[in-house]
Amino acid sequence: MRKKGQDSIKTREALLKAALELISRRGYLGATTKEIARKAGVTEITLFRHFGSKEQLFEQLLKEYSFLPKLRDLIPKVKRLSAEEALLGIGLAFLDTLKERERLVKIMLSEMNIYPDKVKVIYSRFISELIDVLGKYFSELQKKGVLIKFDALTGARAFLGMIFSYFLSEVILQGRMINSREQSRIVKTYVNIFLHGVVNRKGHG
Amino acid sequence: MRKKGQDSIKTREALLKAALELISRRGYLGATTKEIARKAGVTEITLFRHFGSKEQLFEQLLKEYSFLPKLRDLIPKVKRLSAEEALLGIGLAFLDTLKERERLVKIMLSEMNIYPDKVKVIYSRFISELIDVLGKYFSELQKKGVLIKFDALTGARAFLGMIFSYFLSEVILQGRMINSREQSRIVKTYVNIFLHGVVNRKGHG
DNA sequence: TTAATTTGTTAGTGATTGCTTACTTTCTTA
DNA sequence: TAAGAAAGTAAGCAATCACTAACAAATTAA
Numbered sequence: 001m002r003k004k005g006q007d008s009i010k011t012r013e014a015l016l017k018a019a020l021e022l023i024s025r026r027g028y029l030g031a032t033t034k035e036i037a038r039k040a041g042v043t044e045i046t047l048f049r050h051f052g053s054k055e056q057l058f059e060q061l062l063k064e065y066s067f068l069p070k071l072r073d074l075i076p077k078v079k080r081l082s083a084e085e086a087l088l089g090i091g092l093a094f095l096d097t098l099k100e101r102e103r104l105v106k107i108m109l110s111e112m113n114i115y116p117d118k119v120k121v122i123y124s125r126f127i128s129e130l131i132d133v134l135g136k137y138f139s140e141l142q143k144k145g146v147l148i149k150f151d152a153l154t155g156a157r158a159f160l161g162m163i164f165s166y167f168l169s170e171v172i173l174q175g176r177m178i179n180s181r182e183q184s185r186i187v188k189t190y191v192n193i194f195l196h197g198v199v200n201r202k203g204h205g
Numbered sequence: 206m207r208k209k210g211q212d213s214i215k216t217r218e219a220l221l222k223a224a225l226e227l228i229s230r231r232g233y234l235g236a237t238t239k240e241i242a243r244k245a246g247v248t249e250i251t252l253f254r255h256f257g258s259k260e261q262l263f264e265q266l267l268k269e270y271s272f273l274p275k276l277r278d279l280i281p282k283v284k285r286l287s288a289e290e291a292l293l294g295i296g297l298a299f300l301d302t303l304k305e306r307e308r309l310v311k312i313m314l315s316e317m318n319i320y321p322d323k324v325k326v327i328y329s330r331f332i333s334e335l336i337d338v339l340g341k342y343f344s345e346l347q348k349k350g351v352l353i354k355f356d357a358l359t360g361a362r363a364f365l366g367m368i369f370s371y372f373l374s375e376v377i378l379q380g381r382m383i384n385s386r387e388q389s390r391i392v393k394t395y396v397n398i399f400l401h402g403v404v405n406r407k408g409h410g
Numbered sequence: 411t412t413a414a415t416t417t418g419t420t421a422g423t424g425a426t427t428g429c430t431t432a433c434t435t436t437c438t439t440a
Numbered sequence: 441t442a443a444g445a446a447a448g449t450a451a452g453c454a455a456t457c458a459c460t461a462a463c464a465a466a467t468t469a470a
Contacts, residue, residue, distance in 0.1 A: 154391060
């Protein structure tokens with residue numbers, strides 16, 4: 001009893017989407033092929049006919065739902081802005097991407113011990129690459145004298161790490177929604193700290 | 206065939222330790238009771254006689270291997286130091302604790318979607334509490350005029366987040382060891398960024 | 411309409427897993 | 441040394457899970 005308009009491609013997509021949701025909730029081992037198929041609106045054997053095995057389905061999921069390369073493209077666009085505006089734009093885009101790919105991040109964190117190689121692919125395709133690009137941007141600003149000397153990669157990791165930890169703590173661990181006002185406020189605070197520090201330079205007493 | 210010197214308490218501890226290691230490697234569902242028992246040097250039924258069920262064993266594990274409250278006690282001790290030295294001490298102690306409890310952190314990240322309540326207990330017993338304590342410390346420094354005005358809790362989260370992200374990326378994701386030289390270098394860089402920012406204030410051209 | 415493709419149905423297999431029952435052996439301690 | 445506590449042995453149950461076989465029905469494309 002195939003439903004109207006449900007051809008092979010849509011079935012495949014429906015299966016991947018169902019797998020993404022269920023695996024992110026129950027983990028790879030906790031999500032059963034039967035349940036994934038049911039959520040996708042097909043029978044179990046259709047899942048196996050499409051992907052061969054549960055593990056191949058998982059691999060396809062990691063490939064297709066990977067992060068977009070949109071952040072890498074963002075940095076060139078942002079270069080003409082002030083460091084303040086540039087970092088704000090990068091930070092907000094980073095947080096948006098994390099929110100968009102929340103399920104994938106959950107899977108990555110959940111399965112990294114069991115499937116370290118598969119997860120490392122996601123990681124290096126996204127965060128470590130982003131650290132690299134941002135680090136190069138910092139190096140340029142250092143050469144121009146805008147920024148002081150520091151290890152640019154370590155700095156890039158620090159900046160993205162602040163935002164990632166915020167995301168991990170609020171969205172993933174606490175399950176909170178963050179509205180765009182709060183998101184803005186947080187990233188602005190982080191940018192300020194990152195650029196200017198927290199020490200009062202005006203003297204005190 | 207009980208081995209010498211292996212009484213009930215040691216058996217219990219051995220089971221918890223084996224569960225910690227196996228669950229951190231294979232996940233809760235991936236670690237079997239049989240394997241846990243074998244690693245502990247006892248038979249499977251001994252596991253059930255001690256803990257009743259796999260889930261109760263898991264709960265005991267989360268309770269007993271929780272983080273030490275040593276970080277909370279650290280902040281009072283560090284108050285007489287300069288902000289620079291204080292943050293360095295706090296950062297290093299935080300990273301040490303994370304390394305010490307690496308397996309627990311892994312379990313926490315892996316199981317947070319499946320057992321959110323149990324994991325939240327760990328989280329709030331440790332990191333969120335630490336954010337709180339560090340935030341209060343920042344507030345005091347702000348009142349003294351040492352630090353500028355900023356949301357103290359957000360700042361605390363930023364500082365610890367930088368370090369946590371570093372740990373997550375290097376130790377947990379990449380599986381790297383970090384020696385104390387590198388650890389020192391990283392934390393010093395982070396403290397510097399956090400306190401003074403990265404902007405060159407001496408003018409440039 | 412015909413032929414190929416895709417999906418459904420039904421039933422099942424073999425392996426694993428958490429957990430139990432019933433009974434024996436070993437250790438501790440009084 | 442006697443008794444209770446703790447651990448072992450062996451067998452297995454009931455449920456679940458990934459995956460398959462064989463055939464029927466529905467959809468699509470020619």
